Amino acid sequence: MTSGPSPRVLVDATSVPADRGGVGRYVDGLLGALGAAGPAALALTVVAQRTDVERYSRVVPDARVIGAPAAAAHRPARLAWEQTGLPLLAQQVGAQLLHSPFYTCPLRVGCPVTVTVHDATFFTEPEHYDKSRRAFFRSATKTSLRRAARVIVPSKATRDELIRLLDADPTRIDVAYHGVDRAAFHPPSDAEKARVRARLGLGDQGYVAFLGAKEPRKNVPNLIRGWARAVTGRIDPPALVVAGGSGHDDEIDLAVADVPDHLRVLRPGYLRYADLPGFLGGALVAAYPSHGEGFGLPVLEAMACRAPVLTTPRLSLPEVGGEAVAYTGEEPAQIAADLAALLDDAPRRERLAAAGLSRAAEFTWASSADVHLASWRRAIG
Template identity: 45%
Template sequence: MPQITVLIDGTAVPRNLGGVGRYVEGVASHLTDPDLDVHLVVRPVHADHFASVAPHVTVHSAPTWTDSVPLRFLWEQTGLPALGRRLGATVLHSPHYTFPFAWRRGSVVTLHDATFFSNPEWHSRLKRTFFTWWSRRSLRSRPVVIVPSAATATEAARVVSGIRADVRVAPLGVDRARFHEPTVAEVEDARIAAGLPDHASWIAFLGTIEPRKNVTALLDAYAAVRDARDATGSPTPWLVLSGARGWDDSAIERLDALQDADRVVEAGYLPVEDLAGFLGGAAFVVYPSLGEGFGLPVVEAMATGACVLTTRRLSLPEVGGDAAVYTEPSSVDLAASIARLLDDPALVASHRSAALRRADDFTWDATAAVHVDAYEAVAGGGR
């Protein structure tokens, strides 16, 4: 078949490359099919990074003023389709909900999450209004929409009427060069980066402090376990939270009131090079989310050989399979599950081994293959 020219819009990638940045990195760097001529447009701050991680892709810089969010959307509607036409692109991939209305050739949009519809209380009013509006437009007007899990596809079908798009599931992958069983030195580097005392062990949490991550319940559960173990003289690893502060006011208020004696560390946004040591070096990883479109931190933790404690909500069992340990998300259930893992090293060890095997099921090559099929499906037609 003739070569397909694809333009991927990476201008929504955040400065710290989190979230959609990991997705665009993973997909773009694995689109090596010789039948594709792949172009990626990003904001100037990211151009060198993507040129290095995806050397087979032609990287373009958007105007510097697209660092402004309102102006980025303006450019998406005007400059992006103009760039696509200039490049002779037959497919435009919009990897973060929004797309240019003026684009009349092949179009693929990625929706990462349907909880803006199903659980609006987890999101700020602005975000849920914005993302539900664009999700509906994508599902009703684009030929192919990609989602990261069957749970997200099911939720979208349940809450959005009039879907015309061919909704395709592309589970995310994990970069095994970044997320691997850590060395002793990497574990020590992560301990130092997290600000822990010498020789301290820890329980790890990775994620934004937002309502769905259930951080208040985690803090309550940890305090209950720590106090009970202190009473019997049993040591308790520290709890370390890595991630940016979001909009969970209750959890943030609790974090602001922490004392050293609480043995909880808010480490902030750890560099990606420290994450293998942080996750794989932990006693175990806790991800007590109330629901995710995919749950990439679970896969990343499993790839480091971590035992992961999570919930059965939405996509998380798709990701964790039999390798994860599951709990209900209440503080009482979380406390019981944390105590069980602390008291049963053999159980933790068995789930560490299972986690490494499970992580092998999630590759960016497989994710990219779904995208190639989607591009081929829309290349010959309009939107």
């Protein structure tokens, strides 16, 4: 951690959803690393949803953890409280800085504010969002770039897109790569793999894994179409398991309806957190053919589970995968060809799995926390 006087920082964790998701993984990992650094690094206050108070009290034992009003569990009320109650709380705890970890921030507060902007795809990939969501996050991003003392982003690609598209000031943007929780995401044991296979009803059948939100940007319909082409005609075709939240991509149902009857698509929804290493690490391939990411945490987590990964070279994904993953295009024909090639090449899959595990070790929440703390010090100074 950066040396110097301990800054008094208030982190607003009220945007963390109940299912954790990407923002939950980010806030949990960051606070865990700050907690491990101890009170000598900073004097930390966390405001969270009431259901998360006990959790964060364990994660950051030296921090003061405060529950937000019960109404803040609902998004409109939380956004209203962010503008009125959060600045008052910052004043009450004597915060020298407020960190808002998910795009939005209060417009008037008596201390510097830093904001995490996770990606620029609301501008680069607008067709993959519904109109109201796109408008909200575009407005929030522009406001935060204008109002925040510093903006933290998870990749150079996101930084460069904000500069290119919104004329953001590069001297006020800090790149803090996400880390990976090595306890939660690790090469699974045979028992962990077998437990997941049993729960999914896979038996001895191999499978291709997808884990993530079912939103248009994730390109799940084309993954389904590409997988179907890649495995049709094989004697023992691997299943496709599409796990994660339900999302709002209606085209997924249409793609599934076109899958030949002899092929299996499983949609188990959310998996237990403890089952993720067995699910990812037990797959023949973890496929993530996204149209673009601000970082690509699912790719990093699959690499940490020693899964061979197939993804796209869009935006930040090459920063995460480097040469340790296989790349494909976004259309079904490209996905089919590249997935089939991987399924036919067990030695290559083994090389990718080993390389991915090694590369994933370079991304730590401790390093991310270092960048955050340095950014906060600059904002205060």
